[in-house]
Amino acid sequence: MSEYDVVVIGAGNGGLTAACRLAQKGVKTLLLERHNIPGGCATSFCRGRFEFEVALHQLSGLGSKDKPGPLRFVLDKLGVTDRLEWVAMENLYRLLVPGQLDIILPADREALIATLQERFPAEKDNITAFFDLVYKICFEFFGVNRDPQASPETYPTYFKYALTNSQEILDQYFTDPLLKMTVAIYWGYMGVPPSKLPFMDLAILLFAYIELKPYHLKGGSQALSTAILEKFYEAGGEARFNCGVSKILVENGCVTGVVTEYGETINTKYIVSNASTLSVYTELIDPEHVPEEQLKILGGSTVGPSSLTIFAGLDCEPEEVGITETTNFLGTTTDMDKVFSSFRKVAVEDDYILLSCYDVSDPDFSPPGTCQAVIVNLKYGDPWLEIPPHQYYEKKYEVADKLLDLVEQHFPGFREHIEEIEVATPLTHMRYLATPGGAIYGFDQFAKDSNIFISPRSPIKGLYFVGAWAGAGGFQPTLSSGVAAARQVIKAMQSETEVKS
Numbered sequence: 001m002s003e004y005d006v007v008v009i010g011a012g013n014g015g016l017t018a019a020c021r022l023a024q025k026g027v028k029t030l031l032l033e034r035h036n037i038p039g040g041c042a043t044s045f046c047r048g049r050f051e052f053e054v055a056l057h058q059l060s061g062l063g064s065k066d067k068p069g070p071l072r073f074v075l076d077k078l079g080v081t082d083r084l085e086w087v088a089m090e091n092l093y094r095l096l097v098p099g100q101l102d103i104i105l106p107a108d109r110e111a112l113i114a115t116l117q118e119r120f121p122a123e124k125d126n127i128t129a130f131f132d133l134v135y136k137i138c139f140e141f142f143g144v145n146r147d148p149q150a151s152p153e154t155y156p157t158y159f160k161y162a163l164t165n166s167q168e169i170l171d172q173y174f175t176d177p178l179l180k181m182t183v184a185i186y187w188g189y190m191g192v193p194p195s196k197l198p199f200m201d202l203a204i205l206l207f208a209y210i211e212l213k214p215y216h217l218k219g220g221s222q223a224l225s226t227a228i229l230e231k232f233y234e235a236g237g238e239a240r241f242n243c244g245v246s247k248i249l250v251e252n253g254c255v256t257g258v259v260t261e262y263g264e265t266i267n268t269k270y271i272v273s274n275a276s277t278l279s280v281y282t283e284l285i286d287p288e289h290v291p292e293e294q295l296k297i298l299g300g301s302t303v304g305p306s307s308l309t310i311f312a313g314l315d316c317e318p319e320e321v322g323i324t325e326t327t328n329f330l331g332t333t334t335d336m337d338k339v340f341s342s343f344r345k346v347a348v349e350d351d352y353i354l355l356s357c358y359d360v361s362d363p364d365f366s367p368p369g370t371c372q373a374v375i376v377n378l379k380y381g382d383p384w385l386e387i388p389p390h391q392y393y394e395k396k397y398e399v400a401d402k403l404l405d406l407v408e409q410h411f412p413g414f415r416e417h418i419e420e421i422e423v424a425t426p427l428t429h430m431r432y433l434a435t436p437g438g439a440i441y442g443f444d445q446f447a448k449d450s451n452i453f454i455s456p457r458s459p460i461k462g463l464y465f466v467g468a469w470a471g472a473g474g475f476q477p478t479l480s481s482g483v484a485a486a487r488q489v490i491k492a493m494q495s496e497t498e499v500k501s
C-alpha cells in the first residue's frame with residue numbers, strides 16, 4: 001500500500017496548481033486524474049489539421065511584466081510564466097446585435113469611455129460616472145482584502161454596492177438597453193445575468209480586463225496545463241493519468257486515504273479535491289462520514305451552466321469571412337433575463353453567443369491560410385439529460401445548425417469555409433470533466449454562492465477543495481485557488497508537527 005503526504009484528485013487548473021506548489025515546497029504529492037491528459041477544461045484536442053482550444057477565451061488577471069496582475073504572481077511562483085508566450089488582446093470585444101449595434105470596445109479606460117460616448121451621446125456623463133464607480137469599488141475591494149479593520153466608514157462604496165445586483169446599478173446609470181447590454185456583456189463569463197450578478201463581480205471583470213488586458217497564449221490553455229505539470233514533475237511530484245478516484249476514505253472525521261478506480265488504496269492524511277464538492281460528498285465519501293450540515297449547505301446551491309460549443313476550423317483567413325476581432329459577442333435581444341432563461345432550453349431562442357477567433361491576435365494559432373472559431377452558447381445540463389439517447393445526435397446537430405445560422409448573419413460565408421467541425425454539448429462536458437450537469441463554472445455564481453461566503457475547507461479534517469466548486473469558476477480564480485489551498489495544507493501540516501514535538 002503506497003503512502004503520500006498529499007493526494008490531489010483531478011488535474012484541472014485548481015488541482016494542477018495545488019499539486020505543483022505542494023511538490024515545490026517539498027511535500028510528497030500524488031496527482032490522480034481520470035482523463036488521459038492534464039487540464040480539465042484547460043485543454044485542447046485535434047481534428048484534421050486543427051488543434052482546437054477547449055475553454056480559454058480571455059485570460060483575466062495576468063497583466064504585463066511592467067504592470068503585473070495577481071495571476072502573474074501566481075504563475076511566477078510556480079515558475080511557468082516565462083516558459084509560455086503570452087498574447088495580449090488590444091480590444092475587449094466586438095458586440096453585434098442585428099440591425100441595432102456593432103461596437104468594438106478597446107481595453108483602455110479612456111478609449112473605451114470615448115467609444116461608448118460616441119455611440120451613446122445622450123448618456124455621456126453617466127458613462128464616465130459609471131466607470132468611476134467601477135474603479136472606485138475595485139480599489140476599495142483591494143483595500144478591504146488587506147485591511148482587517150475594514151468598515152463601512154472606511155470603504156463606503158464597497159459596503160454599499162458590492163452585493164447589489166448589477167442590473168440595479170445599470171438601471172440607475174443608463175436608460176438605453178443597448179448601452180446596458182454593452183457594458184455588462186461579460187456577465188456570460190460568470191453565467192449569471194446582471195439581475196442576479198453581484199455588482200462587485202461585474203466591476204472586477206471590467207476592471208481586470210480593461211486595466212490588465214485580456215490574454216491568450218501560444219499553444220492555448222493546453223500549453224499552460226502542460227507547463228504546470230512539467231514543473232510538478234521537476235519538483236519530484238508523481239502523477240497518474242487514466243486513474244480516477246472512486247472513494248475517499250474517512251475515519252473519525254479525518255481523511256485516511258483514497259481508493260482508485262482500479263481498487264488500489266493509497267494512504268494519506270491530506271486530500272486536495274479538484275473534483276466537485278457535490279461528487280465528493282454524495283459519491284466518493286461513504287454517507288455515514290458526511291456531516292449533515294455539509295449536505296444542507298450543498299442543498300442551498302444550484303449547479304451552474306455548461307455549454308454547447310462549436311469548434312470550427314475554417315479554410316480561410318478570418319478577414320475573408322469578416323472576423324476582425326478575437327472576441328465577438330453576437331446578441332439577439334437586449335433582455336438579458338430572457339437570454340438567461342434560454343440557458344434552460346435545448347433549442348436556440350433568445351440566446352447570445354461568444355465567438356472567439358484566436359488567429360486574429362495570434363496569426364500562427366492555426367495552420368497558414370486557415371483559422372479556427374470557437375462558438376460558445378451557455379446551456380444548463382438538465383434539459384440535455386432528458387433527451388432520449390436515440391435523439392441525441394439529431395438534436396445536437398439541429399441546435400448547432402441554428403447557431404451557425406446566427407453566425408452566418410454576421411459573418412457571411414462562414415459555413416462554406418468550414419473544413420472541420422466538432423460540437424460539444426453539456427453531456428460532452430459531463431463526460432470529459434465529470435462535473436454535475438457538465439457545469440463549467442461550478443455552482444451558479446449567485447451572490448450567496450460567491451467566494452466571499454464559500455469556504456474551500458471541509459469539516460472533514462485533511463480535506464480541501466480547489467477549482468470552480470470551491471469558489472468561483474474561470475481561469476484566474478481556479479488557478480489561484482490551488483496555490484491558496486497548498487498554503488493552507490502546508491500550514492496545517494506544520495501545526496500538526498508542532499503539536500507532536
Ligand SMILES: Cc1cc2nc3c(=O)[nH]c(=O)nc-3n(C[C@H](O)[C@H](O)[C@H](O)COP(=O)(O)OP(=O)(O)OC[C@H]3O[C@@H](n4cnc5c(N)ncnc54)[C@H](O)[C@@H]3O)c2cc1C
Nearest residue numbers: 010012013014034040041057058244245275467468474475
Ligand atoms: C467551453 C468553455 C469555455 C470557457 N471559457 C472561459 C474563459 O474564457 N475564461 C475563463 O476564465 N474561463 C472559461 N471557462 C471556464 C474555466 O475553463 C473553468 O471554470 C476552469 O478551467 C475550471 O477549473 P477547475 O480547477 O475547476 O477544474 P476542471 O477543469 O473542472 O477539472 C477538474 C478535473 O478533475 C478531474 N476529476 C474529476 N473527478 C475526478 C475523480 N474522481 N478522480 C480523478 N480525477 C477527477 C476531471 O477529469 C478534470 O480533469 C470555460 C470553460 C469551458 C468548458
